[in-house]
Amino acid sequence: MLSREDNQKLTRVGPGTPMGELMRRYWMPIAAIDEFARVSAKPVRLMGEDLILYRDRSGTYGLVDRHCPHRNADMANGYIEDCGFRCNYHGWLFDQTGRCLSQPYEDVAHPEARFRDKVRITAYPVEVVADMVWAYLGPEPVPLIPDWEVFHWENGFRQIVFANVECNWFQCQENSIDPVHFEWLHLNWSERLRGNTDGGSPRHVKVAFEEFEYGHVYRRLREGMTESHPLWQVGRVCLWPNALFTGTHFEWRVPVDDENTLSVTWSYTKVPKDREPCVQEGAIPSWVGPTRKDGEWIASHVMNQDFIAWTGQGRVSDRTREHLGPSDEGILMVRRRFFDDMERVARGEDPKAVIRDPATNRRLRLPVADRKAVEEGISREDMLAHPFMRGFLVDGYPFQSGQPDAVRKDYAQAMGIE
Ligand code: FES
Numbered sequence: 001m002l003s004r005e006d007n008q009k010l011t012r013v014g015p016g017t018p019m020g021e022l023m024r025r026y027w028m029p030i031a032a033i034d035e036f037a038r039v040s041a042k043p044v045r046l047m048g049e050d051l052i053l054y055r056d057r058s059g060t061y062g063l064v065d066r067h068c069p070h071r072n073a074d075m076a077n078g079y080i081e082d083c084g085f086r087c088n089y090h091g092w093l094f095d096q097t098g099r100c101l102s103q104p105y106e107d108v109a110h111p112e113a114r115f116r117d118k119v120r121i122t123a124y125p126v127e128v129v130a131d132m133v134w135a136y137l138g139p140e141p142v143p144l145i146p147d148w149e150v151f152h153w154e155n156g157f158r159q160i161v162f163a164n165v166e167c168n169w170f171q172c173q174e175n176s177i178d179p180v181h182f183e184w185l186h187l188n189w190s191e192r193l194r195g196n197t198d199g200g201s202p203r204h205v206k207v208a209f210e211e212f213e214y215g216h217v218y219r220r221l222r223e224g225m226t227e228s229h230p231l232w233q234v235g236r237v238c239l240w241p242n243a244l245f246t247g248t249h250f251e252w253r254v255p256v257d258d259e260n261t262l263s264v265t266w267s268y269t270k271v272p273k274d275r276e277p278c279v280q281e282g283a284i285p286s287w288v289g290p291t292r293k294d295g296e297w298i299a300s301h302v303m304n305q306d307f308i309a310w311t312g313q314g315r316v317s318d319r320t321r322e323h324l325g326p327s328d329e330g331i332l333m334v335r336r337r338f339f340d341d342m343e344r345v346a347r348g349e350d351p352k353a354v355i356r357d358p359a360t361n362r363r364l365r366l367p368v369a370d371r372k373a374v375e376e377g378i379s380r381e382d383m384l385a386h387p388f389m390r391g392f393l394v395d396g397y398p399f400q401s402g403q404p405d406a407v408r409k410d411y412a413q414a415m416g417i418e
């Protein structure tokens with residue numbers, strides 16, 4: 001149980017709030033580059049700030065204030081130029097650093113005043129890594145985007161999947177350190193949804209949690225497993241500060257504002273050995289999955305089930321009324337680390353897992369339970385016999401509903417399935 005004040009401290013992300021300041025020390029994935037084949041600019045709301053993300057004709061990305069510094073026009077209706085982004089109200093043009101490059105009327109009528117040199121728009125750094133556009137809203141010096149080893153793995157089919165989740169990001173992230181929900185929210189509930197009411201999936205008998213350099217690990221032991229099982233030996237990763245890493249995909253819970261979260265999944269599916277080499281042409285495909293159909297929740301896929309649980313906790317979960325038990329030990333560890341880190345940031349220190357040394361930031365390794373299978377690949381037969389990789393061959397993309405046909409076709413082609 002938390003006090004109301006502590007709950008607010010954990011959940012509020014606007015500028016100047018303790019958590020808002022902490023989260024501004026990290027790069028956030030906010031878009032996929034393949035979106036910019038369809039649009040040149042899009043509005044983005046990030047940690048309570050309204051912004052425009054664009055790619056100009058030179059291919060440079062920029063992230064600027066949504067409202068023009070001239071007279072507050074909505075820059076969502078602006079347009080790109082060879083260099084920069086232009087407000088459609090009176091044509092002021094800005095570049096990705098926030099400089100005003102042109103003021104069409106003032107430049108003609110009063111060039112000597114050089115009024116444009118006196119105007120700036122708020123602009124934040126953006127970078128592309130793993131075909132995602134990342135944004136950094138914090139102070140300088142700007143840290144590095146972690147170069148996770150998975151981004152370099154070959155012979156896999158990659159896709160980027162978004163969802164708009166209507167609740168605070170922190171309850172989404174607490175799910176990243178919650179092993180037991182897997183048994184009930186996913187396995188047992190899926191059986192019930194299929195009409196199967198007898199029995200249940202093997203029970204969790206032991207869970208364990210540890211902190212490491214880039215986050216926390218949770219380990220589980222379920223009935224029928226021995227302690228040599230990779231999910232007990234290695235476990236899964238609650239990645240600092242706002243992601244889950246399962247060994248084959250990342251799920252970031254990006255705070256849109258205090259009551260909304262952008263779920264960003266970067267998924268990698270190893271193809272069976274007989275489909276190597278597998279080289280994906282062009283940008284990694286991205287898509288947005290719906291959470292409801294005809295007003296009803298979609299419960300058919302793993303992450304859709306998560307979305308239902310998270311939003312069911314309330315727009316901002318009221319932690320003054322919770323009762324944490326032994327399975328929640330990891331949640332307590334993570335909360336403690338966040339409170340400590342908010343204090344570190346207030347003292348002017350770097351919080352956990354901020355990476356600044358380019359020599360360190362090379363193919364960073366994370367714990368991967370089935371490392372050999374997902375890194376080196378396995379045969380189709382072994383994949384079909386593998387407890388969780390089997391699903392990639394028989395069920396297609398199991399995590400989120402709404403995969404477009406074009407992506408499904410490319411996936412089937414890569415994997416060698418009908
Ligand atoms: S409000 Fe944008 S140029 Fe005038």
Ligand SMILES: [Fe+2]
Pocket residue numbers: 175181182185186302306
């Ligand atoms: Fe889950």
